Amino acid sequence: MKNKKYDPKKIEPKWQRYWEGERLFEVTEDTRKEKYYLLEMFPYPSGKIHMGHVRNYVIGDVMARFKMMQGYNVLHPMGWDAFGMPAENAAIENRSHPAKWTYENIDYMRSQLKKMGLSYDWTREFATCDPEYYRWEQWLFIQMYKKGLAYKDSSTVNFCPSCQTVLANEQVEGGGCWRCETTVEQKELEQWFFQITKYAEDLLKACDELTGWPERVITMQKNWIGKSIGAEIDFPLEEGKRVITVFTTRQDTVFGATFMSLAAEHPLALELSRGKEQEKEVKEFVERVKKEDKIKRTSEDYAKEGVFTGSHCLNPLTGAKMPIYVANFVLMEYGTGAVMAVPAHDQRDLDFARKYGLEVIVVVQPPEGPLDFQTMTEAYLGEGVMVNSGQFNDLSSTEFREKIVEYLEEKELGRSAINYRLRDWGISRQRYWGAPIPVIYCDECGTQTVPEDALPVVLPAELELTGKGGSPLASSPDFVKAECPNCGRPGRRETDTMDTFVESSWYFDRYACPDYHQGMLDRKRVDYWMPVDQYIGGIEHAILHLLYSRFFTRVLQELSLIDFAEPFTRLLTQGMVCKETNECEEHGLLFPREVKEGKCILCGKQAIVGRIEKMSKSKKNVVDPDEQIERYGVDTIRLFILSDCPPDKELEWRDEGIEGSFRFLGRIWRMVHDNLESIANITPYRGTSSLEGESLKLHRLTHKTIKQVTEDIDRRFHFNTAIARIRELVNYIYQFNLPETSREATESGKAVLREAIEAVIVLLSPYVPHITEELWEVLGHKPSIVQLPWPGYYKDAIQEEEIPIMLQVNGKLRSKITVGADCSEQEIKEAALANNRIQEYTRGKEIKRVILVPGKLVNIVV
């Protein structure tokens, strides 16, 4: 027998070619089969696949292959989230075109994915920068515009005066532009918005139905939507008839409101000081606060400051005069941009009141006793009994909170109100590499959408990107020039492009019908495949991408394009890939390859091993997937990723772990080849003849393993424990071949051995598909394993006839016995009490109780 060595380089390309040639992963709608849509978050084509991607796709691939074997019609597509800033920046740097950079990256990354043996239906692949994709996004924009779900409004944005562009919050670093470090300004700008707030309540409510999502993602979504139930209260100005409306969740404390705080952006902020001695001071303050970027304004050490406007308003319940301040901590974006300040019961208001010497009135008295309004430095936030609140004194604050709303409504001083933290989604970007917003402005007819038959509005191919000066599209006269669709006179095109989150909000629908040209979605096919049964991706998308996708799905449903509200039934958020960092005193952080035997290869000094951190280029603790695959083959990488820990936990990349996985594959390789001779023409045991001794044990373990592996994958995604169980079976198979048990080499023994070996191969196949296909062939079968049904187990086979029973005295383990499975409770108890060790512990003591847990233990209480 030729004992060929395990050589992944030979077998992996072979099977990848086979799967592709046989088109095993290409699927169509098949109503006879139950569908299963498995999706991993598609990547941005940044250049190379990194370990985080590898982990994501490997987890998905195991699930996909497992579900295929379970008989589902599995849709498992892949594509590219291809619009975005890096392409544009690379183009500016290299004086090339973003499309060139993007498609080159896609080609390279696709080849990387293909080397990983992933079960994708590549016929469905698309890139979102393809006009055939974004034309439907533009079409949808038009439908949304018609329904009022897309609208234009002005809003405050981070703006870099040097780059002449809007920056997202995360692109502002320490108050400066991430690219040129110029101080970022706040600027009012006309922007396109999607009205996601219309769905705030529905998105929030439906969270509770997302039972297949991780709890923390649900919590994050709920917090992001941020529902507050409270009231709006109108505070009349001292002069004139106008009112300042505030939103509050503590309307019960309205009698304690002693001053008013306005946001700097509040329309009344400047107006109220006009002509007053405070005018100049207020103006300066407002200008200063407005200029400060959001990051600084929301930072922890931001000092709470304010200025008096010189005007007053009246407390609508007490009639008391309340000075109106402009305060830097009041946000225009939340509520009404005005806050009734109740210093006794709000810490910020108390700090503010103490700083500027304002009145403090206690209106909620804690159960512990009265508060001293003159000396208190900590606001009382809890519940209690109402005081200083006129006819409402002595009510509980919780009760009063409801009553006061009725009262306010009756007197027309206020109303119940609900506020959400969620804001409408600003989608305008002053960028080239994005989907153009399909709008034309006409001096006569105003804002017009592009006619549907004129879609897509394609990005101009010839355009020099300079990185300076506003929307790049605005510098292309050919692009801007457009005829008004309504009157035919010259108009100009919208030059902003859409946020790239728009593309990723519906790509999963498009995978169902990527070749459909008559419309955005082919209803029939989408109905068959959607929703996604299992979505897998990084926790970093817990809020934005997932929330936007849920929003879009509702919009599509409202437009009758689809008939479901939630796109992702089950969600798995995989953990990060981490590795220790290495540092040299002289050369700083080191890449893994710069460390040999714990020493820096540049100077030979001992490298300092740092914390285990998320793999990142800046920490230099990155491992290149290509190098690893080259060295060990992809099956080893897949096995390591899956066997080290559960998928939702962070994975620590360890070279020793990789070695261990590689060794294990060598072990199963030998397991097959070393036994090949004896099991070559044997039919696997099928439970027909009776078994005893080692054969029975092996048969039993085989079926126990099948049961546990199936449950670990299906119920909990615990691939690591599933693999551990398979390893146990492999260890047992090795035991089975020991010389002293070779008398078992009877026909039934061989049949059981073959059954066990085949079970190992089949159970491992979703994890390490190449080596298992190869060994399956070595065993004399025709490919492919992925077309086999997932193995079932015999209930009878896992039934033990002898059960170990633990014996405890007072809850402490003292002995163990083995009893027959058919033993009665009484017999077990008697056997336990008769046990020598137990007698030592019970001698001379009164036995108070004997507790029996069937099949597990006996506990004797003395």
Next chain:
RNA sequence: GCGAGGGUGGCGGAAUUGGUAGACGCGCUGGAUUUAGGAUCCAGUGGGCAACCGUGGGGGUUCGAUUCCCCCUCCUCGCACCA
């Protein structure tokens, strides 16, 4: 500050409903094999000489707690002037 999750050998991690704590792997130790190294195969491996002690610390419920309850502590993640 608020919310969520977590703390188990030298290390990564098991223990599904309260019932054998430490599966499986890494590392380490010993043995076999080998000209040698590597690879491979086998065995051992929580601490303690023992009685015993052990799941971050303290208390509780229970015949019995890694698991349930209370208090404390530390770590990770998310959110955060949200009125």
